[in-house]
Each structure stands twice: as structure tokens, then as C-alpha cells.
Amino acid sequence: MTILLNENARILVQGITGREGLYHSERMYAYAKNVVAGTSPGHGGEWVLDYKVPVFDTVRDAKESTQADTSVIFVPAFHAADAIMESIEAEIGLIVCISEGIPIKDMLKVRALLEHSESRLIGPNSPGILTPGKAKAGIIPGSIALPGKVGVVSRSGTLTYEVVQALKKAGVGVSTCVGIGGDPIVGTSFVECLDLFESDPHTDQIVLIGEIGGNEEELAADFILNHVTKPVYAYIAGRTAPENRRMGHAGAIIEGKTGSARSKIESLLRAGVQLFSYPEEIAEIIRI
Amino acid sequence: MTILLNENARILVQGITGREGLYHSERMYAYAKNVVAGTSPGHGGEWVLDYKVPVFDTVRDAKESTQADTSVIFVPAFHAADAIMESIEAEIGLIVCISEGIPIKDMLKVRALLEHSESRLIGPNSPGILTPGKAKAGIIPGSIALPGKVGVVSRSGTLTYEVVQALKKAGVGVSTCVGIGGDPIVGTSFVECLDLFESDPHTDQIVLIGEIGGNEEELAADFILNHVTKPVYAYIAGRTAPENRRMGHAGAIIEGKTGSARSKIESLLRAGVQLFSYPEEIAEIIRI
């Protein structure tokens, strides 16, 4: 077992007839043959991918017919919260939302719904999950990673690709790579992913890729200090980004001094994490 | 043990400095001496009932200082949902709302909150709970009931008093009398109360007092048929009430033929319940 996603996943693509949805469904299918259904309102009864994948009007119909357990969402931002809620209501276990630009208010509702559901949400604004050699739910290029024992978790998309590819060039493989999404409110946190990697027997080391803003990395550092025994490596992007002209005091009152690259790096160092200062440097410092 | 309320209850009165709140706090205190606190915004630090009961600004403060576990709400309708939510948030186990006239929309929110809380709500628009000889949470006159082994559950206030007093005149005592409240949306249903009475070793027989409208009585009949072994007696008020000129079809689509006195009486008869046709008749048919 790897975390979240493995070869037994039965993937449903919400928005499968759209440009992005169809393109990436092909890629996912090519990677692991486990795309079992798609949804697209009004297209129920059609087929895509050369009659290999049936299309349904609703997630519930798709689930009932195909036992899909993992949903990957490619719909425009203003429909994305609706799509997530549809999957929550249909009791899809793992929901991966690629769409970006969802209003925060919608995500507050989604988070509140998730609290009392059996579903886990990854994203939104996530590149998805890649378990090399086994399955892919999202848009992380399959070619950039080797199977292996390093767990990767990140708030970023393309920055993650850099790191994972650097590992591959060094011959280092990945157990699972999770992009938790770059938005302020996401379904699954660094801490939850670290917890999963810590308990995963197929993960030996963990790479965390963070960036400035919020306090996710600080919370991750606390968690690592107290609960993670496996070696953790981390990169924080945005050391040179100008501090966003802060307006209003509420942020300062809530978050105190967290949020800056310095705060995050210091917290992680205190937790015994090894920092790397540019993406490809991971290949130089990781010990296999 | 009787259901919901016994001599160990620690009662908090929300709205204790108001006219009704104060009057009924005195009655409750006189009945069982277990009113331990009251709330009234801005009156925190004061005392009522001859310095026997301290007043707090908030339910949380009151609970922390007095370990209150039961709240009785006497606040105007447009503050009542706020008061219920305050008690839910403070994790009060039993909330009894006497206030009537709460907008249904507010009650939909309250019910949704209750679903994921540890609190039980009785009411709103409830006369409260009386466990004769032990404790009283609400406005049911203590003098009308003897302690005994008949459980009483009702949607009505004064109609319940008639029935309970008729039992007393016949020398029949009550284990607990629960007014679930006359509003369309209440916190605790007939079915839940029947379930509690069925498991209560101190209740031998059950009296259910219903009225026209909704399908609570029909659901109760189903439950009695399948889950209640104790004898149940029932009275349905409104046999001669003119059918409310129904407007719109949605009610009919949702509720079908339920709602009328005939539907309720037939369902209860099918469930083996003994019906009585005027309040005092209970004294003639109940077997002790």
C-alpha cells in the first residue's frame, strides 16, 4: 500500500467531456487503465476514450454502475464546489479537485460538509496524486517519477515536478506524490499527509515542498517534531518574494508572525528537517 | 432513573431575569431545589431567588461555574434560536425550549447543528419536562401529577395538563411527562421519547397525546408496532377541526394522506394502541 491512491483505485472523472478533462483522462488511462467512468451533464449514455469509458449525467449514477471510488474534478471554477459536493453526497471516498479559482466562501462550505462525511478531498487547485507505477489521479506527468520509497507532499504544482524529476534523475523513486493544492482553504493539510506517510510501510523518507503564506508549514513542523520518525526534507519557495503589502490587522492578530519564509524555515529546522535551497538540490542531499 | 430528567439535574435558566423566566425559576426551585444558575446578558454577577441562584452573562460561564447540565429557555422568540445555539456550543446535554414563535428557518439551522452535537433539544414551544417528585424543567404545574409509572409524551401544553390531572384524580402516577412542543420542527420526536420510555425500567405504560397535522403520530404508530412492548394509550386532538384549506400541492406530494385525525387514529389502532376520545377518559381505560 502507498498512501491515498494505489492500483485498485477506480477513477471517475467529473467533467470528462471538457478539453482538459478528456486530455487528462487519456493520460490517466494510459498510465494505469483504471479510469472507469466520467460525468458530464446531458452526456449520460455516451462513451469516451474509444468506447472504453462510459459517461453519466451524475456522480451517483456513475458510482452505482461502475463502483468508482475516486473522483478527479476538471470543471470550471464556478461549478467546482457543486462538483465536489456532488461527490461528497454520492459518498465518493477520495475526491481530487484540479480546478482552481474556487471562491473561498464555497470552500468554507465544502470543508464544513467534509467534516461530517466519509470523503477526503485533495485540493482544489491541486495537480493531483501520483503513485508511480500504480496509478495517477490528476495531471502530474507520469514520466517524471520512478516508483520508490520517498513520499512527496506539496502545495505547488510545477515546483513539485521539478523536485520529483530531480529525484528521478538521481535514480530516486517516489512512493506517492501528493499536491495538496495552492489555495488558502484546501481539503487535506500537510499534517494529514505527513501522518499518512509516517504510517505507510512503503515510505521511508518524506519531502515537503512549501511556500510563503499561511501557517501550514509551521503546523507541519510541529507535527514532525512530535509525531514523525522518518527523515523529512523540505523546500520553502518565496524567500525573496516581497512581503505582500499587508492591509488590515486581522491577519496579524490571527497568524502572529507566521507566514514568512523565515518563520517556516526556522520552524522546520527546529523540527530537525533538512532544508534544501533550490529544487534540484534535493538530489544532492537525500540519502538513499 | 426516569427519562431525560431526574433529581440529579443541574438546571440553568436562560432568560432568568425576565418576567416568565423568573416566575418559573421560582416554581422549579420550589419543586426540586435544583436550579443552579441563570443567564441574562449584562446581568452577570447578580443573584436572583434571594441570593440562591447566580446570574451569568453567558451559558459557558454559567456552566463552568456551576456544572449546569440542563438548560431551560425563556427568551423572546426572535432570540430563542440564538439561545439554543449558545447552549449547544456550551455542550449543555439537555436543552428545553419553552419559547414559542421561533421562525422555522432558524429551527432548520438548529436541527442541523444538533445532528453533530452531544445535546438533546426538547421543544421549542414546549411546556417542558416534569418527573414528578424529582425535578421539573419548564412550566408544567408540579401539582397536577403524582409520581408513578406512566410515561406521558405530548405535542401540546394545557391538553397534557388535563390528561395528567385526570390520571392524578384516578390515583395514577407519572414517571416522566414530556412536552415535545407544538411547532412543525422540534428537537425531539415522539419516536425518540417512545424509545426512551420503552427502555426505562421505571415506566410501565405510555400515554401519547397527539394532534392533527404532520406525520409524527403515524411515525410513532410504526415505531410502536415494531419496537414498543409496553401498553400505549393515545389521544388525538382535532377530530372535528376543519381541514386547513390546503394551498399548494407540495404538502400532498410529501405527506400523502397523513396528517388527518383519521389517518393518525387508524395508524395507532393498527399498532395496537388504545385510543381515548376525551382527555379525562384516560382515567377510565388505563389499567393499573
Added chain:
Amino acid sequence: MKLHEYQAKLFFSREGIPVPKSGLANTPIEARQIAAEIGYPVVLKAQVLSGGRGKAGGIRLVRGDAEIETTANLIFNSEIRGIPVHRLLVEKAIEFSQEFYLGIVNDRSLAKPILILSSSGGIEIEEIALTAPEHIEKKPINPLIGLQNYTVRALASKLGIDYSLWKPLQQIAASLWRLFDQLDATLIEINPLVVTPEKTLMALDGKMTIDDNAIFRQKDFLEVSDQTAETPTEQEAKKFSLNYIQLNGNIGCMVNGAGLAMATMDCIQQAGSEPANFLDIGGGATADKVTAALSIIIKDPKVTAVLINIFGGITRCDEVARGLAAVLPEMRRALPIVVRLEGTNAEEGKKILEPYPQLLQADTLMAAAEIAVRASKQVAS
């Protein structure tokens, strides 16, 4: 509070739900003027708060100028299930190929609003609910989240509604939800929601009920609530916050609590007569309110006896007695009045009423009903 069709359609329109062009007429002449503006054919619709208006002759098609005043007059001079007609909605007649039903109503046991959609709307919808339930689909709405589009799509998909109509259906359902949520409605329905020849959707009839408990925060309705049809007596009762419904019998009743009031009415019938009204004075009524209640009851000329049944809890019997004592000396008719006082301060109340020997006493509710019925028959004979 139930709204008239024309009121519901104003709200529909405000939220972007398509409705036919229309105007409200108080006279046949106004009806003709409105029809001239919007163009024939038009439909004249009696604005009364009752179902079955069509079958009762309250809805009529008019094809031209020649017949409109006559037809309008016909409706104005009729009664729809006993309700006089004061206003007509004059509405452009709309062609359609299909009738849907779309509604939101609170489900009491779920404690959630339910969205209901049917591909077979129209006046037979209740019949269809019983005989062909597969034409009706419904789903609960999480009241904290609000109606989501996927819920509408799920219903439309199950009913096989043409995909070209899903988007307008989503929009109309979203508008309906906004109205339901923002206006504290307990029911809103569009029936029929028709498909026009241009493949658009249009609301041909609409019903809305607003939660009476929420009117205090609904400014829109504080103004219109006086327009809903009620008898003058019911309106006067409203002023005193008395829950009063006029009925056809001759025993006037005054009771505290709706359940007990219904039980009292049942007892009257069981004793061989019929109640003249339902009247719940509520909890904790003051003497003033009781005075008003008794005055309203005895104004009804049908009333030949009065039964006052009070079980004091929040209500104090002495307060009730004081309220009665204020009316008794001024009563013009010598009506038998049975008073039963139980519970809080009953003894004090009875003492206050001692100076009025015309009052009949009773110990039990059933006895009180029997005494009232007997006395009523003596008065009538």
C-alpha cells in the same frame, strides 16, 4: 401567511423567473384596459387564496375586447369556494407543449426543505403523486448549504427531461431557493412550469406560503399581510394576537392552548353540538386579551352558548377571570356561559367570578361541554 398568485409572481419576476405579462384589475373596466395593453388572448384569474380556482370558474380565457367585461363581471360576481373575488389577474395567454411542476416545501420529519420536480405538472399533480409517482422526483436540500445545481440535474436526469432545459431549470430552481431562503417561506411552487414553443420555461401559476413566525423580519410582508383574505372578525382577533378561526356551529369557545382548544371542540361535538369557532388565547394571556376574546365570540350571532376552558400553567386563572368580569356587565345578550378554571390560581379566579351567578361551573372538560350543549339547546328552543 399565504400569498396570492399575483404576489408570488412579483417575487418570481424579481428573481428572474420568467412569467407572462400581466396586470391586476379591481374592476371589469380595468381588466379591459390591461388586456388592451398586453394583447389578446388573455386569461382572467380570480385572486383568491383557494385551490381549485379553475374548476370553480375562477379562471377564464378571453379572446377579444368584446367579451372581456362580461367575463370579468362574471368572475367578480362569483364566489370561489365561498370566498368573494376582489381582484383579477389579467394575464397574457401562453401556448405550451409541456407542463412541469417545481416546488420547495419543508419536510417536518427530515427538518429539511425538499425540492420537488415533476415532468407531469398541472392541476392533476396530486393525483399523479398517488398513481404515477415515477413522474415525480424529490430530494432534500441541506438548509445550511442551500440548493446546489447537482440536485436539480439529478432530478432532471431521472425524469428524462430534455437536456436543453437543464440550464434554465437550474436557474429557476436557484431563484426559487433564494426566495424560499430569503423570504422565510415554508412552501413555494410553480405549477405549471411550462415549456413554450420557443423551448423556454415560464411560470404560469405560483403559490407561496410565508412562515408567520418570521413575518417580523420580513418587511415585504408586513405591508401585504392585510391584503390576504380574512373575515373582519379574524382580522380583529389578529390585532389582539388571538388565534381565532370562525366555524359554523353555535357553541363559542375560548381555550388556552391549541391542542386543548381542539380537544374542547371535539368534546362539544361528542356532546352533540358543533363549535362556533376555534379560539386559542395562547399562554400567559392578560385580562385585556381575554376581554377582547369574549367580545369577539359573542359578536357572532350564531353563538347560543359559550364554553370557556382554561387550564392555567403560564396562564393565570385570576387574570382570565378579571378579563371576563370586565365584559359580563356590558353583555347585551343573555348567553349561557360555562366557565371551567383549572391549574394556576384557579381558586382566586373562581372567587373573582362569584358575583356573576349567570356563569355555569363545571369540574371536568367533558362535563363542561355537556352543560354548554344543553344550555345552548335551551336558548335555541
Added chain:
Amino acid sequence: MKLHEYQAKLFFSREGIPVPKSGLANTPIEARQIAAEIGYPVVLKAQVLSGGRGKAGGIRLVRGDAEIETTANLIFNSEIRGIPVHRLLVEKAIEFSQEFYLGIVNDRSLAKPILILSSSGGIEIEEIALTAPEHIEKKPINPLIGLQNYTVRALASKLGIDYSLWKPLQQIAASLWRLFDQLDATLIEINPLVVTPEKTLMALDGKMTIDDNAIFRQKDFLEVSDQTAETPTEQEAKKFSLNYIQLNGNIGCMVNGAGLAMATMDCIQQAGSEPANFLDIGGGATADKVTAALSIIIKDPKVTAVLINIFGGITRCDEVARGLAAVLPEMRRALPIVVRLEGTNAEEGKKILEPYPQLLQADTLMAAAEIAVRASKQVAS
């Protein structure tokens, strides 16, 4: 999107939150006219989207007609933390006995809005948060239920705020919540919320930030968004949905993905130079967008080299290459451009760029940064 104080106060006013009388002046003469209307003393407040306006001289008290134009001129001719002043809010000066802070902001880890109240508001609030946190109370709001009065009372009670102020505080907090919820705000604050000599509350300054992702459904802001101060280049970038922020260095950057863009900037600094901008072309950029992005970068005269770093995922490298190829022939300045293409269709992209030998290639990100910095220094020398 951040709103100006005057915009926030318009919303406050609409929701019934008391604010001082005021008017917006574009010139010193307008300022004098407004002041004459509302009466002296007035406060002139520079409308710029920056904190610390007072310390920077952007807020000044004016006691009479004699000094107003001079003072207004002074502010109009100044810059507040580098931002020019185009508008002044001319506001009635208000006496007060106490300053509160009241705000709502989203808490990212809780995924809930937080209500914050302080009995020690004013410009030192952040300092107080660190040194005297007992003067600040906060509580999360259930976003599905909305702010309830008991939450406001709990904070007011803990802070020992005078009971006479609880009701107005509840009302203002409720208004703030309605604005927060209805306008898709991510932050709203009133600071200071003052207690006037008449013991009423009044909002003397206000800040609001609206969720950029929700502007599409917020009609109020589609209109005002052009009024928020941004450089012309940033506005042009917005037209093409490019996330562009101008900085002070001389290596222009174009990257896909915000995280990778920041990492690229970090690499530039590590290689010994500074980035001229942050530019994220987003996922799946078309050739047109890439063309616009490169044009914007090279318009900046500070730029002495460009670093293009694309790791294709959703973005296809051949599409990016086509976009670059469209600008290259028209470039007036001979700038060194380092292009790094990885991932989806990288080989096709490289092929498209083969005809442009002026482009420098790099395999790794760090190498690309080093090459760009070296080339930049050669250009500069």
C-alpha cells in the same frame, strides 16, 4: 481585491453601521467645498491601499477654511509608501472616549471566519496582539450558520465592555457579518470603532478585502475594481489573466505556476542578482498569453536579461514556444533570453525555438538562473 476606506464605508453605511459624514475629493477645491458642507473640524484622509497612512502624513486634521486647500495640496503632492494620492476622503472629525477594534477574517487552518473584538483598538492593535493579548478576544464563526449574537456577547462580556454598548455592538457585528458573507469578503475590519460622547458606536476607519475568485459573482466590484491602485503594466497583465507583480531587480521572469515562479526568483537571487518581476502564466497558457507575457516583461527598461522557466504539465511547451517565437523577431532590444522547457511536449517546443540562436538553453533551474545572471551582467557592463 482590497477596497479603499471610502468604498468600505459606503458598504458600512448601506448595512446601517454608523460612519462620520464625509465626501470624496479629487482636488483641494473639492475638499474645501465638501468641508464647508459637513462643517469643521474635518479630517483629510489619503485614499491609498496601504497601512500606516497616518504616520506617513496621509491623515491630517483641518480646523478651518483657511488651511484646508494648503493641507489638501500637501497630501495630494505626497506619496504614501510610494503610492501617489489621487483622492482624499474629507470626513467630519469625531470626538471619542474609547477605541475598539472589530473585525472578521478567514482562518485558513480552521476553515472558518473568526470574529475579533478588542477593547483597545486603534493603530497599535498589532502591538497589543503581541504584548497584551488579554485585550483581544476572538471566536470562530460557523460559516454555515452565520454569526450569532451570543458570540458577540461572549466577547463583550470577557472584555468587560459596558453593557449599554452590547446591543449596538451586536448590530454592527451582524452588519459586518452580512457584508462578509454577501460580498465574498476575506477580511473586514473597523479600526477604530469608537465610543462617542453620546455613548454610541461609530466606525472611524474601515478595511475590506474581497476574494478575487468571487468577483465574477459580485457585481458591485466588477465596477470598482479598476479604481484600485495598480501600475499600468499590472493592469495590462490583468487583461491577459497574467499574475504579474513588478519588482526592483533586472532579471525578467516568466514561469508557469506560482510556487515555481517563487522558486525561480529565489534561484536568481542565489545566483547573485534580483528578479525584475513575478510572473505566473498559470496552467495551460496559450501562445497568445505567452506572447503578451514576454511583451510585458521586456517593456520594463530595468530588465537586462529574461529567464523563462516552463515545466509542462497542463501547460504544453510547444504552445509556449509558439508564443515566444511570435515576439522574438519584433524585439527592439537585444536582450539575452534563457529558455528552459521541461515536461509536456518539451522536445517539440525546443524544435520550434531552434531558428532563434539568440536564445540560451539550460537543463536545470539553477543552471538557468546562473546563465541569466551572468548574461545580464554582461549586458549591463
